Amino acid sequence: EDKIVLTGEKIIVKVGKLNIGENDSPILIAGPCAVESREQVLEIALRLKEIGVDILRGGVFKPRTSPYSFQGLGLKGLEYLREAGEKIGVPIITELMDEENLEAVAEYSDIIQIGSRNMYNYPLLKKVGQIDKPVLLKRGMSATIKEWVLAAEYIASCGNKNIILCERGIRTFQNYTRNTLDLAAVPIMQRETGLPIIVDPSHGTGIRELILPMSRAAVACGANGVMIEVHNNPKNALSDGFQSLTPDQYKEVVEALKEITN
Numbered sequence: 001e002d003k004i005v006l007t008g009e010k011i012i013v014k015v016g017k018l019n020i021g022e023n024d025s026p027i028l029i030a031g032p033c034a035v036e037s038r039e040q041v042l043e044i045a046l047r048l049k050e051i052g053v054d055i056l057r058g059g060v061f062k063p064r065t066s067p068y069s070f071q072g073l074g075l076k077g078l079e080y081l082r083e084a085g086e087k088i089g090v091p092i093i094t095e096l097m098d099e100e101n102l103e104a105v106a107e108y109s110d111i112i113q114i115g116s117r118n119m120y121n122y123p124l125l126k127k128v129g130q131i132d133k134p135v136l137l138k139r140g141m142s143a144t145i146k147e148w149v150l151a152a153e154y155i156a157s158c159g160n161k162n163i164i165l166c167e168r169g170i171r172t173f174q175n176y177t178r179n180t181l182d183l184a185a186v187p188i189m190q191r192e193t194g195l196p197i198i199v200d201p202s203h204g205t206g207i208r209e210l211i212l213p214m215s216r217a218a219v220a221c222g223a224n225g226v227m228i229e230v231h232n233n234p235k236n237a238l239s240d241g242f243q244s245l246t247p248d249q250y251k252e253v254v255e256a257l258k259e260i261t262n
């Protein structure tokens with residue numbers, strides 16, 4: 001039998017005061033694609049706090065398609081992200097790309113993000129399985145449901161059941177959107193694993209205008225939250241500016257989600 005630890009029994013993941021997976025209002029994770037400077041992350045964090053945010057996101061190790069693109073600020077960026085999170089009083093999340101930085105990310109970040117490209121990195125999954133930090137496991141961009149379930153099982157079978165899943169779109173023949181957001185995965189993964197799941201419509205569509213409707217759809221089909229890229233000045237962002245919302249656009253999403261119950 002494949003499923004040994006994740007039986008489908010409901011799991012609630014505690015992060016600070018949040019109980020992710022409880023039938024509460026959806027968890028709002030927002031922030032820039034990448035931490036670009038101390039000022040940038042503090043400024044956007046304060047703005048997000050005014051609008052409404054539960055967890056602050058920001059990449060410091062960026063898995064960029066091109067080696068010549070901005071790769072992130074590394075550990076310095078992690079300090080800035082933590083400072084910003086403390087300033088507004090919310091937990092933070094950042095991506096871990098390799099074992100080398102596990103200790104630092106586990107110490108500084110409240111949630112460890114495993115990105116789409118690393119969903120199949122089984123040694124890394126085992127490592128985050130051996131600590132008790134919450135892990136946000138993004139779906140591999142070409143992962144089947146079964147492969148994704150088993151990636152979560154890799155983490156859980158090492159002892160760490162504090163896993164939040166994240167649907168971020170998959171590659172299909174359709175190339176109008178950056179990825180094809182597979183919302184059917186939301187109720188399927190909840191049933192198969194019992195884990196909470198959030199949706200990332202930013203990478204899931206790559207189109208700013210689709211983020212509001214897809215956030216509504218995500219919550220309507222039972223997602224436990226959304227993760228949205230927001231930048232103070234998307235035109236000048238060092239990564240993913242084209243899909244990043246301005247704070248005002250993010251506010252519209254937050255307002256719209258108040259009308260939806262899951």
Ligand code: PEP
Binds near residue numbers: 059095114
């Ligand atoms: C991200 O959320 O910062 C990211 C790189 O997304 P993904 O791993 O889904 O491509």
Ligand code: MN
Binds near residue numbers: 034203229239240
């Ligand atoms: Mn991004």
